[in-house]
Amino acid sequence: MSRSILAIVAATGLATAAANAGEIPVLIIVDNTDPSSVTFNSTGAAAAVTDDSASIVGGISLLDLFGGAGFNTGGSQVIGGDLSPNGNTNAYNRVFNDIGALGTSGLNFWASGIGGGPQTFNTTDPAFTGATTGFDFSAATFNLSGDIVIGDTAGIPGSGAVLGSWVLIPTPGAVGLFAMAGLAASRRRRA
Numbered sequence: 079m080s081r082s083i084l085a086i087v088a089a090t091g092l093a094t095a096a097a098n099a100g101e102i103p104v105l106i107i108v109d110n111t112d113p114s115s116v117t118f119n120s121t122g123a124a125a126a127v128t129d130d131s132a133s134i135v136g137g138i139s140l141l142d143l144f145g146g147a148g149f150n151t152g153g154s155q156v157i158g159g160d161l162s163p164n165g166n167t168n169a170y171n172r173v174f175n176d177i178g179a180l181g182t183s184g185l186n187f188w189a190s191g192i193g194g195g196p197q198t199f200n201t202t203d204p205a206f207t208g209a210t211t212g213f214d215f216s217a218a219t220f221n222l223s224g225d226i227v228i229g230d231t232a233g234i235p236g237s238g239a240v241l242g243s244w245v246l247i248p249t250p251g252a253v254g255l256f257a258m259a260g261l262a263a264s265r266r267r268r269a
Contacts, residue, residue, distance in 0.1 A: 102126045105205045105226055105242035106140065106161075113216040118161055118187075118244075120206035125164075125199035125241040132228045132238060134166050134195050137188030139180055140244045142224035148182025149218035151175050154190070159210030161187065165198030173213055183221075186229045197228070199241055222246050 103123040110116045118140075154174040162169045170187040180186055187210070189195075199205050223245045228238025 101243075102225070102240065103205075103242040104223075104245050106244040107247055108140075108143070108220065108244055109247040110215065110220055111247065113218070114214045115211050116213060116215045117209055117211045118159075119209040120161060120204065122204045122207070123242065124201050124203055125205040126201065127239050127241060128200045129228055129239045129241065130165075130196055130198045132197055134163060134168055134170070134189040134192070134197055136197075136238075137170055137186055137229035138163065138197070138241065139184050139186045139227050139229040139238075140224060141180075141184045141227060142221050143185045143244070144183050145219040145221045149175070149215065150182045151185070151213075155213055157187075157210050158212040160208035161210035162207050163197040163199070164203050164205055164207075165196045168192045168195060169208060170210060184224075188229060199228075205241055220246050 103126055104121055105123055105125065107119045107121060108116065109119060151174050154172045157171060157173055160169045168189055170189050171192075172188050172190050173185055174188075175185050176182045177186075223243055226241045226244055228241065
């Protein structure tokens, strides 16, 4: 099994554990194993709130994605893949930041050239489906987790309701630490 798959499995396990602990659900896993083509994968979890306040053109924002001094996308950038919000068959096809409440630490996903359409998030259906890739974040540093919000409420990116959270995929070394922690916990239960 590849390191990426193991890391995704570990991150999904952490997302499930967090959801079971009553925390906001993990909706997107960020895989920066290849910083020149970072992947954003949907977990299939439902949103923490019901919200339909923004179209796909407003998108969603991953808050506090970038650490340090942040990372500026330099305007709107095209991305690939099929990461889509609930209630819309179109995929997000652009990212940008450094505007409104978002600053250079967050990242807004949105769609251009497809005529809008709804983003209908609720607490019973998957918030997102698919995955997206294509932007080079080689010069960026990443935080480990943060909130996902409706991206454009009242024209201010990053200002909407908290839908859930995103998590950075664990590095291969962290996956080993998670495995050892799980083994230690299972041995304690037997004792």
